[in-house]
Amino acid sequence: MHATRIRTNPDLFEIEVPFDNISTSGTNCYLVQDGDDSLVVDTGAPTEDGYRVLHAALEELGVNPARTSYFLTHLHYDHVGLVDRIAPANATVYLSAEGLQMARDGGVEELHEDFRRLVEEGVPRADADALVRSVSGPRVIDIDRCAPVVVGDGDVIDVGSYRLHVVATPGHTPDHLSLYEPRSKTLMGGDHVLFVVSPGVTVFPDGSDSLQAYLDSLDRVNNMEIETLLVSHGKNRPDFRERIDWLKRHHLERLDETVGIIEREPGLLGQQVVQRIRWNVPHERWDDISLMQRWCILMEGIAILDHLAATGRATRSKDGDARNVYFPAAISS
Numbered sequence: 001m002h003a004t005r006i007r008t009n010p011d012l013f014e015i016e017v018p019f020d021n022i023s024t025s026g027t028n029c030y031l032v033q034d035g036d037d038s039l040v041v042d043t044g045a046p047t048e049d050g051y052r053v054l055h056a057a058l059e060e061l062g063v064n065p066a067r068t069s070y071f072l073t074h075l076h077y078d079h080v081g082l083v084d085r086i087a088p089a090n091a092t093v094y095l096s097a098e099g100l101q102m103a104r105d106g107g108v109e110e111l112h113e114d115f116r117r118l119v120e121e122g123v124p125r126a127d128a129d130a131l132v133r134s135v136s137g138p139r140v141i142d143i144d145r146c147a148p149v150v151v152g153d154g155d156v157i158d159v160g161s162y163r164l165h166v167v168a169t170p171g172h173t174p175d176h177l178s179l180y181e182p183r184s185k186t187l188m189g190g191d192h193v194l195f196v197v198s199p200g201v202t203v204f205p206d207g208s209d210s211l212q213a214y215l216d217s218l219d220r221v222n223n224m225e226i227e228t229l230l231v232s233h234g235k236n237r238p239d240f241r242e243r244i245d246w247l248k249r250h251h252l253e254r255l256d257e258t259v260g261i262i263e264r265e266p267g268l269l270g271q272q273v274v275q276r277i278r279w280n281v282p283h284e285r286w287d288d289i290s291l292m293q294r295w296c297i298l299m300e301g302i303a304i305l306d307h308l309a310a311t312g313r314a315t316r317s318k319d320g321d322a323r324n325v326y327f328p329a330a331i332s333s
Contacts, residue, residue, distance in 0.1 A: 002057035003031065006230065007184055010034050010162045014230070015057040017044025019078055023197045024233040027078050029054065030188050031061060032181070034160025038068040041179060041188050042232060046081030046140055054082055065091070070146075071157065073190030074173045075099045075107070077140040079232065084142050093146040094157060094166075098175035100150055103143035111136055113205045114299070121270030121302055122323045131298070134291035151177070169221065171214020174204045178221070185227040192217065195243055196234030198250055198280075202299045203306065211307040215251060218244050255313070258304050262314050263328045270324045274301030 003013040011033040018026045027050075030041040040058070044050045058068075069092035072080050080103075083093065095103070102110060111132050118128035151157065153168035157179070167178040169192040179188045191199050204210040221229075222244045229240040237243070254277065261276045262268065268276075275286055279297050283289050289297070305326065308314035315327045 001060060002053050003061055006030075006236075007186070007228070009184065010159065010181065012181075012184070012186065013057070013061060014236075015054055017050040017054050017082070019045035019047055019050055021045075021078060024078075026233070028230070028232050028234075028236075030230060031058070031063070032159045032162070032164065033061070033063070034162050036064050036067045037158075037160040038063045039071055039157065039159045039164070040068060040086070041071045042073055042079040042190065043070065043082035043086055045078040046085070051082055051085055054086055058086070069094065069157075069159075071095075071177075071179055072099060073178065073188075073232065074176045075102045075141070076173070076191070077137075079190070081140045084145065087146055089145050090147050092149055093143065094149050094151045095143075096152060096175035096177055097150045098173075100143065100148055102175070103139075103141050103148070106139040107136070110205050114203065117203055117302055118271075118298060120322070120324055121274070121298075121305070123271050123298065131291055131295045135295050153177075167221075167224075169217040170204075171201050171210060171217055172199045173202055174206075174210065174213075180224070180226075182225075185225055186230065187221065187224065187226045187228070188230045189221070190232050192221065193229060193240060193244055193247065194231050194233050195237055198247060200296045200300050201251075201303045203302050207306075209307050209310045210303045211251065211255075212310070215248060218248055255304060255308065258308060259313055259328075262308075262326045266327045267325050269319070270302060270305050270326065271298070273305060273326055274298055277301060277304075 003015045006012040006014055013031040015029045016026045017029050027044040029044055032039045065088045070087050072095040115128050115132050119125055151166045155166040157164045165180040167180050169176050169178045172191045178190055178192055201211050201214045230236055261273055281289055309316040313329055315329055317325050319325050
């Protein structure tokens with residue numbers, strides 16, 4: 001069997017779609033079934049092995065393509081890359097408003113903003129261009145061949161007699177959504193909480209405090225009536241509340257660490273601050289870190305700096321080249 005039953009009432013299956021990424025080996029996709037109705041939650045990365053596994057699992061479970069819809073937690077390619085091959089034309093695809101925009105423009109607008117932020121934080125333009133190219137590529141989903149339905153926090157998706165509730169869980173991405181089944185008290189949480197790795201927090205295109213959004217959504221999930229949390233990477237575990245507490249402490253400790261860096265060396269460029277943070281990577285030299293992992297580090301580092309500036313724990317100023325430099329809260333230049 002290519003699928004593992006998680007529970008009955010509703011019938012809920014896990015399908016691990018293989019894909020070797022920086023620190024994970026696959027994407028856990030989920031299938032909710034009631035009678036002839038089915039909902040697929042994420043589809044995995046666009047690889048031949050992944051397609052074979054997902055296609056075989058859906059066939060084994062007797063999924064009726066004409067009665068199946070799709071829910072996308074967020075638009076990262078390891079979550080949406082097989083939609084075009086698995087979903088028939090005109091299939092219903094639920095996603096966020098931000099996700100729909102990203103699907104239609106290939107994320108170009110967001111990447112342009114990320115490039116601007118990298119340069120603003122002191123990354124040389126050539127390096128910023130290389131970083132953007134490392135995470136850009138061909139459009140991974142042709143949303144216009146489907147029937148997209150925009151959903152957001154509080155919306156309800158019917159699967160047979162079951163009503164699944166959409167829960168906004170931003171932080172990893174601005175558009176990140178989770179899906180809650182209240183009868184079984186099950187949350188399909190995407191990349192919001194993971195055990196195998198601390199989910200990356202990215203910079204939001206609108207400039208809002210993405211790290212605070214993530215901390216708030218961790219609290220929200222922790223306060224929900226949840227018995228089972230299903231994650232997108234790695235093994236599902238029952239101690240998810242302890243993991244949520246750990247993730248909060250981890251980010252608060254990293255904020256304190258970053259404040260300490262700024263206090264010891266006032267006037268550093270944003271990039272310089274980020275490079276001094278103790279990241280959990282198997283390399284001592286910055287240049288030995290892969291471009292994609294550098295991208296992840298810089299995006300989360302900028303999110304940390306945005307939060308410190310927004311909360312008054314650090315002061316952000318401009319140098320003569322209009323780049324961001326950072327000082328302790330009581331000092332500016």
